Amino acid sequence: QSALTQPASVSGSPGQSITISCTGTSSDVGAYNHVSWYQQNPGKAPQLMIYEVTNRPSGVSNRFSASKSGNTASLTISGLQAEDEADYYCSSYTTSSTLVFGGGTKLTVL
Amino acid sequence: EVQLLESGGGLVQPGGSLRLSCAASGLTFSTYAMTWVRQAPGKGLEWVSALSPSGDYTSYADSVKGRFTTSRDNSKNTVYLQMNSLRVDDTALYYCANQDTSGKWLYFNHWGQGTQVTVSS
Numbered sequence: 001q002s003a004l005t006q007p008a009s010v011s012g013s014p015g016q017s018i019t020i021s022c023t024g025t026s027s028d029v030g031a032y033n034h035v036s037w038y039q040q041n042p043g044k045a046p047q048l049m050i051y052e053v054t055n056r057p058s059g060v061s062n063r064f065s066a067s068k069s070g071n072t073a074s075l076t077i078s079g080l081q082a083e084d085e086a087d088y089y090c091s092s093y094t095t096s097s098t099l100v101f102g103g104g105t106k107l108t109v110l
Numbered sequence: 111e112v113q114l115l116e117s118g119g120g121l122v123q124p125g126g127s128l129r130l131s132c133a134a135s136g137l138t139f140s141t142y143a144m145t146w147v148r149q150a151p152g153k154g155l156e157w158v159s160a161l162s163p164s165g166d167y168t169s170y171a172d173s174v175k176g177r178f179t180t181s182r183d184n185s186k187n188t189v190y191l192q193m194n195s196l197r198v199d200d201t202a203l204y205y206c207a208n209q210d211t212s213g214k215w216l217y218f219n220h221w222g223q224g225t226q227v228t229v230s231s
Contacts, residue, residue: 001172003154036217038155045205045221046147046155057219089155093216097169099145104154 004029004090004102011108017078020105022090023071028100030071034093037066037075039086040104046089050075077107085109112136112220114206119225122196130191130225132206140164140184143215146191148202149224158204160215161189174200196229203227 005023012018022029022037029035033053038046048057050066053073063084066075073092077084090102118130132144146158159180160169168180179192189206203226207218 003156034216038218040155045223046218047221048217048219051217087154091155091157091217098171099157099160099215101147101155101157 001094001096001098001100004092004100006088006090006102006105008103009106009108011110012077012080013110014080014082016080017076018080018107019077020075020088020090020107022073022075022092022102024073024092024100025071027096028071028092028094029068029073031095032093033068035066035068035073036091037064037073038089038091039084040089041086049088080109082109112208112210114208114220114222116204116206116222116225119204119227121228121230123231124196124198124229126196126229127192127194128196128227130193130204130206130227132189132191132222134187134189134206134208137208137210137220139187141212142208142210143213144180144182144189145207145209145215145218146180146189147205147207147218147221148200148227149205150199150202153202156202159191163213193227196227198229201227201229 037050182189203224210219
């Protein structure tokens with residue numbers, strides 16, 4: 001149950017787009033379309049941003065989009081805003097009937 | 111509105127035990143799987159365990175298997191995490207969470223605010 005691999009940090013200027021990758025294996029990300037993404041602000045509980053690879057829960061901005069190719073999933077935030085600055089985590093269901101999170105990515109809006 | 115409220119955290123010595131509780135409201139509790147996720151200080155999220163709606167199916171992370179047990183009392187809308195043989199690296203904020211689809215635990219729409227567990231001598 002190794003954690004999914006995410007970049008430790010990404011940054012972008014307001015209005016730009018950024019992409020966060022999430023690399024797993026054929027036993028997790030590559031096995032199912034059960035990849036989700038969470039945003040976590042300091043001192044707060046995580047918030048679901050994307051589920052089942054590409055779906056946004058109601059209330060999540062359409063500036064957030066996601067995709068998957070093989071063993072790698074990606075989260076893209078377009079039209080970057082200061083309020084997007086947070087930690088982002090991916091997660092995936094696994095062939096062992098467990099769940100695994102990525103190590104997290106700190107997004108800095110410059 | 112779904113609310114999850116964890117309790118039971120505290121300071122415990124290595125090798126000790128602790129039982130966490132998560133009281134749920136605003137949902138038909140007995141139809142939803144429940145999950146525990148933890149976050150060590152300054153670290154990322156780690157999935158800990160999942161429990162089926164009836165309580166007859168459980169799944170655990172390798173890091174806690176054999177030491178932690180999750181259970182539920184559907185009459186009290188509460189899920190529990192019994193933690194035994196605690197280690198220093200179990201120190202974390204423990205969240206309960208659930209997916210708003212009956213019986214599933216593939217992602218989590220609802221999260222509690224967490225309860226802090228500190229394992230230290």
